[in-house]
Amino acid sequence: MANKCQLCKEIFPSRKKLVIHERVKHRNNKIIPHRYLLIQPPLEQITFYQDAFIVLIKKRLGFNRHSIGAKQVSINAFPENIFVYLFESEPSFRYSSVQRKYSCSFQSEAGEQRLKQLVNYDYWNVRQDPKLKTKGYVLFMDNESSYEVTFSWSQSELKENHRIFQCGTATCKFVADSGEFSEQPAVAQPNAPNPPKVHKVDLSKNSSDHIQRSYRFILPRVPFQQINH
Numbered sequence: 309m310a311n312k313c314q315l316c317k318e319i320f321p322s323r324k325k326l327v328i329h330e331r332v333k334h335r336n337n338k339i340i341p342h343r344y345l346l347i348q349p350p351l352e353q354i355t356f357y358q359d360a361f362i363v364l365i366k367k368r369l370g371f372n373r374h375s376i377g378a379k380q381v382s383i384n385a386f387p388e389n390i391f392v393y394l395f396e397s398e399p400s401f402r403y404s405s406v407q408r409k410y411s412c413s414f415q416s417e418a419g420e421q422r423l424k425q426l427v428n429y430d431y432w433n434v435r436q437d438p439k440l441k442t443k444g445y446v447l448f449m450d451n452e453s454s455y456e457v458t459f460s461w462s463q464s465e466l467k468e469n470h471r472i473f474q475c476g477t478a479t480c481k482f483v484a485d486s487g488e489f490s491e492q493p494a495v496a497q498p499n500a501p502n503p504p505k506v507h508k509v510d511l512s513k514n515s516s517d518h519i520q521r522s523y524r525f526i527l528p529r530v531p532f533q534q535i536n537h
């Protein structure tokens with residue numbers, strides 16, 4: 309019973325054999341046997357967790373040499389139905405029934421663009437400091453190779469006093485980089501047809517405390533140009 313594959317119903321003498329079976333036979337599995345139990349999450353809840361990802365990822369981005377390299381953010385008590393709702397339609401979405409774990413990864417420019425849609429914010433992966441002309445960003449491509457951003461969800465379980473307690477944790481792994489931006493702020497380019505006039509004017513105003521504070525704040529859904537006003 310305990311060592312039954314939930315995906316093909318085959319029974320194994322040990323958990324270890326089941327794990328191996330799943331890895332070999334269902335490596336790219338997308339089927340969630342209990343999918344019908346996962347209710348459609350309300351929009352406010354989806355937005356809450358999208359914003360949480362944005363804030364936590366941006367907090368890991370910085371403007372100096374210490375803020376580059378592999379980073380990881382985790383959200384404890386992350387609802388399973390939200391994770392499934394956000395990622396289940398993606399080509400790289402996978403579910404491991406034995407491990408009770410989902411994963412989904414994004415690569416190169418296509419992945420970067422797709423994540424803008426999934427977290428509903430174009431600038432989720434960049435922070436910039438206009439005064440120092442530096443930016444910290446989630447790395448997808450450089451001259452040498454492309455990099456992956458991976459989202460996963462896994463369940464922890466505690467058995468005590470004949471009760472089972474369960475809690476899911478969502479994790480995002482990525483590579484952070486930082487660099488200088490020159491004449492035009494790179495993040496303003498994609499969706500701004502006539503951009504950086506405002507940006508430049510405000511910069512030359514010898515930024516007051518107010519402007520500095522606004523910039524350093526992480527505000528989802530407000531493009532950088534508007535923060536500057």
Ligand SMILES: [Zn+2]
Nearest residue numbers: 313315316317
């Ligand atoms: Zn199986």
